[in-house]
Amino acid sequence: MQKTAMTSAVQREVLHPIYIELLLHLAQNKGVKPHKLVSPKLADSLKFRHKPATFFHLVERFMELCPDKYLPVNFGRQSDLAAAGTIGSAVMSAPTVRDAFEIICRFYPLTGMSYDINYKRTASETIVQMDMSDPEVPSSARNFLLESLVHSWAGCYKILRGEEIRIKSISFDFQPTTPSDYYREHFGAEVFVSTGRNIVVFDNYLFEQANLTRNSSVHSRFVARCEAALQRYRGGVTCSQIVRRYLKSENNLTSAILASIASSMNISSRTLNRRLQAENYKFSQLLQEERLSRACELLKTSAMTTAEIAEQLGYSDASNFRRAFKKWVGFSPSEFREKSPELLNGI
Structure with a gap:
């Protein structure tokens, strides 16, 4: 019964079109012709919300056509909060990095991507655990997207703070394609693989920083819109x-x-x-x-x-x-x- 519910979620037209747009943009930059991934007829239907299963298939296809170990980096780094609609506006206008991250965690369901994101705060660290709950997601696409999620957060942080993020450690339950040296050089992070969990650990001070893009006069308005959209997404409005x-x-x-x-x-x-x-x-x-x-x-x-x-x-x-x-x-x-x-x- 549980699997049936999950399968229907993958097949419902709930995925935000920005993911396809980012994938096609990256494919073009890598020299992969768009028609190799998606036909013109299908491309028109993907301009609005569509089935996640379609996107997961395109991710696998792209990885076959372009076996580049830095693909998750490039895909995640394309994050453009300004193009992310109301959620992006709510994140950019948030007072602090922690406020922005809490908005990301709360409203991720609106994207249609089946991420599970939870975090806890200790005396000195913020520990973020991430996964993809849907068993219908192909393992290669899942690993690609979980790894790219880390780089997406890094891109968001640079927009909010104007500087590169520092990460204490990263754990994956799989072998990432991005070399560990990249994580050490860009984030100062140690990478642990095949740990059974997907965890990113930050120092608390990063989350208490004020955002350069904060705007208190519009923040509550965008959050209210996200709340209304989330209730409707869950069938309550x-x-x-x-x-x-x-x-x-x-x-x-x-x-x-x-x-x-x-x-x-x-x-x-x-x-x-x-x-x-x-x-x-x-x-x-x-x-x-x-x-x-x-x-x-x-x-x-x-x-x-x-x-x-x-x-x-x-x-x-x-x-x-x-x-x-x-x-x-x-x-x-x-x-x-x-x-x-x-x-x-x-x-």
């Missing part, structure tokens, strides 16, 4: 609820925001509209609801003019806002402001 949460987090409400929401969910705008329709909603309806709610709040609690409110809500001019508001509420914005608190609270 509907598509319309995610859209509502996203709209509430935006400063400027425009119809163009549809593309941004779809991008944060790693789907196309057309797919987002289709999923909303399945829940008997339209994006324009949800946008209108949020505009109404925010307009009422601003009219009650702020001294902003009608024109200023219209601009913040994404209207091209104040007259359009006034017409829309009166249609929603039955009063003009100025009349709404003049009404009694009892009436306002009832709308």
Whole structure:
């Protein structure tokens, strides 16, 4: 029964498209023609979320075409947090390295990659244990991806801190392709193989460093979006609820925001509209609801003019806002402001 559940996870279209993009980019750099890995027809379907099994097959194929012992290094080092969507933005805006790493651990399921990442903190060290839980992952692809994960973390750290990371030790339950000398030279790490565990050990001081890319004004917003996406991924939140949460987090409400929401969910705008329709909603309806709610709040609690409110809500001019508001509420914005608190609270 357990194996059936795991197998279905591998076959579901849950893998983030960035992994295929990174693999194809590396293949091109190594002189491997993209069509050797994936047909043009299949490439189009991989622009959105797809089956992990497809990616694992491509990894094995790439390793056959390019037997380079530094492939895990090159694949992991391609990490570009700016291209990693909402998760990348949450990581980059985090206050410290530890905060960033905790975000990575918590929201890795959103990538669709079946990593198991856990860590514990001692008096002087942070010990990270990693593995891939899915038995359907081919062993060669698993080993490649676990090794590349270490180099991915190193690439993330360099973005966050502007310097190379130092690692105390690394243990693999397999024989890595990257020579041990590379780990010693670049990370100062001793490498132990065939230990039965995959563990990376860091000094605690590395995790307490402030990130150069931290941004407190947007960090909580990106984390909230990740939380909403994670709940939906686990089946706890509907598509319309995610859209509502996203709209509430935006400063400027425009119809163009549809593309941004779809991008944060790693789907196309057309797919987002289709999923909303399945829940008997339209994006324009949800946008209108949020505009109404925010307009009422601003009219009650702020001294902003009608024109200023219209601009913040994404209207091209104040007259359009006034017409829309009166249609929603039955009063003009100025009349709404003049009404009694009892009436306002009832709308």
